[in-house]
Amino acid sequence: MANKISDETIEYVGILxxxxxxxxxxxxxxxxxxxxxxxxxxxxxxDTEGIEPMSHVFPVHNVFREDVVVNGDGSxxxxxxxxxxxxxxxxxxxxxx
Amino acid sequence: MDITSLTAVELGKKIKAKExxxxxxxxxxxxxxxxxxxDVHSFVTIDKEGALKRAEEVQKLIDHGTLTGPLAGxxxxxxxxxxxxxxxxxxxxxxxxxxxxxxxAEAVLNLERAGAVIIGKTxxxxxxxxxxTETSYYGETKNPWxxxxxxxxxxxxxxxxxxxxxxxxxxxxxxxxxxxQPSSFCGVVGIKPTYGTVSRYGLIAYGSxxxxxxxxxxxxxxxATILEAIASHDPKDSTSIAREKYDFTSALVExxxxxxxxxxxxxxGDGLDKEVKEKILEAVKVLEEKGAIVEEFDLxxxxxxxxxxxxxxxxxxxxxxxxxxxxxxxxRTQEYEGLHNMYKKTRSEGFGAEVKRRxxxxxxxxSSGYYDAYYLxxxxxxxxxxxxFDNAFxxxxxxxxxxxxxxxxxxxxxxxxxxxxxxxxxxxxSVNLAGLPGISIxxxxxxxxxxxxxxxxxxxxxENKIIRVAYTFEQTRTYERPELVKEGx
Numbered sequence: 198m199a200n201k202i203s204d205e206t207i208e209y210v211g212i213l214x215x216x217x218x219x220x221x222x223x224x225x226x227x228x229x230x231x232x233x234x235x236x237x238x239x240x241x242x243x244d245t246e247g248i249e250p251m252s253h254v255f256p257v258h259n260v261f262r263e264d265v266v267v268n269g270d271g272s273x274x275x276x277x278x279x280x281x282x283x284x285x286x287x288x289x290x291x292x293x294x
Numbered sequence: 295m296d297i298t299s300l301t302a303v304e305l306g307k308k309i310k311a312k313e314x315x316x317x318x319x320x321x322x323x324x325x326x327x328x329x330x331x332x333d334v335h336s337f338v339t340i341d342k343e344g345a346l347k348r349a350e351e352v353q354k355l356i357d358h359g360t361l362t363g364p365l366a367g368x369x370x371x372x373x374x375x376x377x378x379x380x381x382x383x384x385x386x387x388x389x390x391x392x393x394x395x396x397x398x399a400e401a402v403l404n405l406e407r408a409g410a411v412i413i414g415k416t417x418x419x420x421x422x423x424x425x426x427t428e429t430s431y432y433g434e435t436k437n438p439w440x441x442x443x444x445x446x447x448x449x450x451x452x453x454x455x456x457x458x459x460x461x462x463x464x465x466x467x468x469x470x471x472x473x474x475q476p477s478s479f480c481g482v483v484g485i486k487p488t489y490g491t492v493s494r495y496g497l498i499a500y501g502s503x504x505x506x507x508x509x510x511x512x513x514x515x516x517x518a519t520i521l522e523a524i525a526s527h528d529p530k531d532s533t534s535i536a537r538e539k540y541d542f543t544s545a546l547v548e549x550x551x552x553x554x555x556x557x558x559x560x561x562x563g564d565g566l567d568k569e570v571k572e573k574i575l576e577a578v579k580v581l582e583e584k585g586a587i588v589e590e591f592d593l594x595x596x597x598x599x600x601x602x603x604x605x606x607x608x609x610x611x612x613x614x615x616x617x618x619x620x621x622x623x624x625x626r627t628q629e630y631e632g633l634h635n636m637y638k639k640t641r642s643e644g645f646g647a648e649v650k651r652r653x654x655x656x657x658x659x660x661s662s663g664y665y666d667a668y669y670l671x672x673x674x675x676x677x678x679x680x681x682x683f684d685n686a687f688x689x690x691x692x693x694x695x696x697x698x699x700x701x702x703x704x705x706x707x708x709x710x711x712x713x714x715x716x717x718x719x720x721x722x723x724s725v726n727l728a729g730l731p732g733i734s735i736x737x738x739x740x741x742x743x744x745x746x747x748x749x750x751x752x753x754x755x756x757e758n759k760i761i762r763v764a765y766t767f768e769q770t771r772t773y774e775r776p777e778l779v780k781e782g783x
Contacts, residue, residue, distance in 0.1 A: 206658075207654075209661070210654050210657050210658045210661065211654070213612075213657040213658075213660075213661060214612060214641075214650075214653045214654050214656075214657040215616070215619070215634075215637045215638050215641055216638060216641055216642050216645075216650055216653065216654065217638040217639060217641075217642040218642065218650075222650075226650075226651070226654050229651055229654075229655075229712065230654060230655060230658060232713055233604065233655055233712075233713065234668075236600075236601055236713060237601040237604065237605055237659075237668060237672075238601075239597065239598065239601055240598055240601050240602060240605075240671050240672065240675055241671075242598075243595075243598060243674075243675060243678065245671060245674035245675065245677075245678065248674040248677050248678060249674070249677060250670045250673030250674050250676075250677065251673050251674070251676045251677035251680060252503065252673055253503060253533070254489055254503075254680060254727075254728060254729030254754070255489070255490065255535065255729065255754070257490075257532075257533060257535075259532070260529070260532040262529065271396055274396040275396055275622075277394075277396075278392075278393060278394065278396070278622065278623035278624070279621070279622060279623065280620055280621070280623075280624070280625070280626035281626065287621050287622060289621055289633055289636070290630065290631075290632050290633045290635075290636050291632065291633070292633050
């Protein structure tokens with residue numbers, strides 16, 4: 198079965214992935230994805246009826262702990278990595294109109 | 295004395311015995327780095343000043359008797375996806391080109407507690423996505439055995455640095471073979487521990503359910519010693535496991551009498567290079583002569599590991615890499631209109647082609663309408679693969695396989711056909727899906743003079759069995775150094 202990725206799908210995936218692809222990149226992405234999905238479709242040969250999806254190899258569970266502060270105020274160091282900052286905060290473009 | 299040819303444990307002993315000072319050990323690494331880097335390019339960042347300063351501090355702690363462990367004073371290189379406080383951590387990506395973490399990864403902290411001196415950060419495939427170290431934004435690393443060939447990946451910088459003797463040992467990370475495959479290509483030893491053994495806190499995530507940090511060194515004794523130092527139960531990593539035992543060096547025993555070794559027939563069929571196959575079967579023969587019981591068997595499901603892996607790893611990557619958005623750290627695009635345009639332009643300019651490819655695939659398989667068909671299907675396949683290994687380990691102590699179907703390919707030959715490159719991970723990937731420990735050790739070279747690596751796979755938490763088998767084989771041969779390194783002195 199050959200997968201076909203439409204322009205709309207690649208546009209939509211670009212939105213989900215938060216990537217802006219050029220025309221050429223889009224065409225390449227379509228071709229790459231079609232090829233990978235054809236390959237991934239070999240999994241359909243496997244009967245997985247009744248098999249539980251395994252997200253983790255060991256039976257681990259949520260780890261809960263008391264919310265105790267163990268580190269100090271690292272805001273100054275953290276903000277030092279920000280591309281832009283203002284008034285001890287990350288500076289971002291206007292988000293609400 | 296030739297300091298850089300020593301193993302980490304040998305160097306640690308000489309430092310302890312005051313035959314070599316920590317500063318001299320670090321200086322020897324720096325001299326070797328200066329000699330090798332123009333050819334090999336293992337490093338993204340070299341911290342000479344920091345390392346020399348730290349060397350003096352560590353020397354004092356050794357002199358005071360505070361630091362007594364086997365790695366005290368020994369220089370180390372760290373793969374550039376592990377956070378190191380105030381030291382550039384780029385993941386070999388443009389998007390983290392100026393990122394200096396505010397904290398250090400737990401595994402690296404554990405090494406520092408043991409007295410390690412960090413000499414620099416090693417090159418890798420961008421965000422650990424790749425098998426050749428050619429997807430690095432900072433240029434490719436070359437294989438010290440032949441500079442026209444790749445070192446493998448994604449921990450190619452770490453493995454090349456050890457092979458080129460720029461540092462006695464290094465840390466790598468392994469999501470689908472990224473320690474074992476480059477170790478094999480560079481003729482060094484690398485261990486991918488059982489999932490959950492080494493804390494992932496501070497390891498910049500690619501595929502969180504598969505990523506594990508592990509040691510890369512010249513021999514098995516070093517790797518066991520380093521693993522002992524970095525492994526810990528860390529409450530900061532919710533997938534970290536409290537193991538009953540963290541003693542790996544006691545497995546350095548030359549004895550495989552009665553051990554059962556399984557040889558998966560499906561790992562030795564079509565697609566495996568003839569010379570690689572011969573070398574590995576010769577090594578298996580050696581183990582058999584030493585008393586191991588060797589048997590062929592059908593592992594099954596081998597062809598499904600790679601498609602399942604690319605669904606799971608890409609899905610996790612698409613989520614993990616959403617944090618790189620030009621707000622908190624790293625690169626931000628210069629011109630933009632509004633927040634979403636800033637995110638998109640930043641990420642499109644900051645990520646390379648392979649990273650974008652996997653983020654796109656991951657976003658697709660997680661999207662509404664495809665989630666069940668792709669993502670859940672892959673997780674069900676993973677359960678079956680784990681079951682196949684469980685069945686095998688009911689019969690065998692360890693499984694022996696190639697680390698890679700070929701020796702190191704030439705530079706520039708892999709990236710044009712991603713699917714073909716992915717297929718090169720066929721013998722390593724299922725080990726990550728099943729959370730198992732695996733080691734790659736050199737077993738000789740092919741007719742091109744490139745190293746062949748043998749992979750020994752163990753059941754979960756049974757690192758000691760693979761270490762014992764690897765150590766036993768290693769006693770039958772001497773460590774081979776690349777010509778480049780031999781000539782260099």
